[in-house]
Amino acid sequence: MQxxxxxxxxxxxxxxxxxxxxxxxxxxxxxxxxxxNARCSLCHISPAGGGLLNEYGRSESGDTISQFGGNGAxxxxxxxxxxxxxxxxxxxxxxxxxxxxxDPEYYAFPMQGDTYLYLRGGDFSLYAVGGPRAQVRVxxxxxxxxxxxxxxxxxxxxxxxxxxxxAGRFFAPFGLRSQDHTTFVxxxxxxxxxxxxYNLSGGHVGDDWExxxxxxxxxxxxxxxxxxxxxxxxxxxxxQLADEKAIIGAQARxxxxxxDRTYLVGGVGKYYVxxxxxxxxxxxxxQLQDFDATGPTRPQLATHLEVSYWPVTGFxxxxxxxxxxxxxxVKDLARDAASLSLQYFPLAHWELxxxxxxxxxxxxxxxxxxxxxxxxxxxx
Amino acid sequence: xxxxxxxxxxxxxxxxxxxxxxAGCGEDDRPASWSYIHAAIIAPSCATSSCHTQENELAxxxxxxxxxxxxxxxxxxxxxxxxxGQEVRNFVAPGQPERSHLMYLLIGxxxxxxxxxxxxxxxxxxxxxxxxxxxxAQCN
Numbered sequence: 158m159q160x161x162x163x164x165x166x167x168x169x170x171x172x173x174x175x176x177x178x179x180x181x182x183x184x185x186x187x188x189x190x191x192x193x194n195a196r197c198s199l200c201h202i203s204p205a206g207g208g209l210l211n212e213y214g215r216s217e218s219g220d221t222i223s224q225f226g227g228n229g230a231x232x233x234x235x236x237x238x239x240x241x242x243x244x245x246x247x248x249x250x251x252x253x254x255x256x257x258x259x260d261p262e263y264y265a266f267p268m269q270g271d272t273y274l275y276l277r278g279g280d281f282s283l284y285a286v287g288g289p290r291a292q293v294r295v296x297x298x299x300x301x302x303x304x305x306x307x308x309x310x311x312x313x314x315x316x317x318x319x320x321x322x323x324a325g326r327f328f329a330p331f332g333l334r335s336q337d338h339t340t341f342v343x344x345x346x347x348x349x350x351x352x353x354x355y356n357l358s359g360g361h362v363g364d365d366w367e368x369x370x371x372x373x374x375x376x377x378x379x380x381x382x383x384x385x386x387x388x389x390x391x392x393x394x395x396x397q398l399a400d401e402k403a404i405i406g407a408q409a410r411x412x413x414x415x416x417d418r419t420y421l422v423g424g425v426g427k428y429y430v431x432x433x434x435x436x437x438x439x440x441x442x443x444q445l446q447d448f449d450a451t452g453p454t455r456p457q458l459a460t461h462l463e464v465s466y467w468p469v470t471g472f473x474x475x476x477x478x479x480x481x482x483x484x485x486x487v488k489d490l491a492r493d494a495a496s497l498s499l500q501y502f503p504l505a506h507w508e509l510x511x512x513x514x515x516x517x518x519x520x521x522x523x524x525x526x527x528x529x530x531x532x533x534x535x536x537x
Numbered sequence: 538x539x540x541x542x543x544x545x546x547x548x549x550x551x552x553x554x555x556x557x558x559x560a561g562c563g564e565d566d567r568p569a570s571w572s573y574i575h576a577a578i579i580a581p582s583c584a585t586s587s588c589h590t591q592e593n594e595l596a597x598x599x600x601x602x603x604x605x606x607x608x609x610x611x612x613x614x615x616x617x618x619x620x621x622g623q624e625v626r627n628f629v630a631p632g633q634p635e636r637s638h639l640m641y642l643l644i645g646x647x648x649x650x651x652x653x654x655x656x657x658x659x660x661x662x663x664x665x666x667x668x669x670x671x672x673x674a675q676c677n
Contacts, residue, residue, distance in 0.1 A: 383586040448577070451572045488661070526657065
């Protein structure tokens with residue numbers, strides 16, 4: 158009976174995955190260090206973290222992250238995948254309230270309905286995600302019109318540690334890699350939803366350090382995605398410190414587009430205070446945008462500072478402040494935000510998220526834009 | 538050698554950027570030209586994945602290309618030799634920001650919804666667009 162109900166639930170989830178809407182599934186950067194795992198790739202198939210979980214990551218989702226545990230395996234272990242195959246489904250619905258003008262706005266929408274496929278043969282593997290892209294506001298286009306894939310790649314990787322080469326569509330390993338595509342370090346630096354580029358990426362993941370180098374170019378047709386249509390390269394280096402309780406990273410990027418060139422240098426850091434169950438993390442980037450003859454070169458700044466607290470297993474409380482200054486040479490063009498969040502992981506496969514955020518435009522701190530959001534996430 | 542100079546310039550400018558962040562900011566002397574406004578404001582703020590891209594084209598509006606965005610906003614083609622890829626519409630009355638629907642959308646007054654709906658533009662960006670309209674909304 159229990160087996161039948163689980164299989165029925167799984168079948169329903171697969172159908173829903175094809176009917177609901179999308180967004181790349183990303184990981185919580187807070188889980189690095191705080192769960193006792195020092196590298197993102199310990200739990201994720203991707204060498205840079207994010208997306209489909211490996212077997213160890215699935216077991217951690219029940220054993221370490223969820224309040225009441227549970228079997229985090231695909232289909233709860235009812236179907237055991239062969240060693241060359243991994244499957245996954247992400248489903249997410251959301252509710253949103255915000256007040257940008259006098260009239261508050263309310264939305265309820267399917268946010269994600271992605272299906273994952275990972276095939277491995279020897280040292281090579283293939284990864285693909287597909288699903289309809291999300292549309293918050295109505296009227297929404299049909300599921301067929303919105304269907305697409307923002308991540309697919311081929312990888313050579315003999316072992317989960319060591320060197321690898323990856324080619325395809327994905328986000329270059331860079332920055333904190335937050336699950337929230339609206340954070341300023343993602344939204345304004347070319348890592349917003351459906352802004353994944355075509356990349357040739359290689360790197361090395363060691364026991365206490367990792368480095369990723371990526372050459373990127375935009376997707377060939379604008380209908381496949383959005384964001385800056387730039388080509389260039391990124392470098393990301395990360396080192397573990399303090400007995401796997403801290404990491405520090407440095408990064409750089411150059412991007413050349415028809416209308417502008419951008420040069421970025423920055424860094425990330427995380428520090429976990431185990432005794433207090435507090436994790437501090439941050440990212441700071443300086444970018445220079447050169448418009449050629451179109452306009453003056455503008456220096457930009459993007460930053461994200463966040464502290465996360467686990468009062469008990471299964472609950473993660475967060476507080477964050479952010480800033481993006483699109484042109485530091487001009488007064489009052491910066492955006493700021495402050496947010497509080499709660500993530501609740503009752504059982505493996507389930508997540509509930511609440512977010513409250515105030516955003517400020519151009520130094521107008523007396524008139525913030527408030528936003529409240531709810532998400533329910535289920536994965537197979 | 539040229540690449541090394543470009544890298545040195547970038548490093549120097551980033552240093553200046555850091556200094557500017559610490560020292561404070563200046564007045565807005567950005568050009569009120571369409572090419573700058575599109576690249577610096579319209580494309581990054583409006584042509585995002587769920588909005589006015591070629592894929593989503595919300596409200597029938599695409600803003601990812603400077604020429605197409607100009608056509609649809611101003612109601613005339615930017616380059617007579619390059620016909621617009623979408624229906625020409627009219628959100629801007631050149632020389633008359635008070636009669637331009639675009640301004641009301643950006644300010645969020647007398648419009649169904651303020652644009653962009655995820656995050657409004659800073660007043661400085663709206664003022665630059667207003668200045669561009671006031672100066673004739675040229676495709677420059």
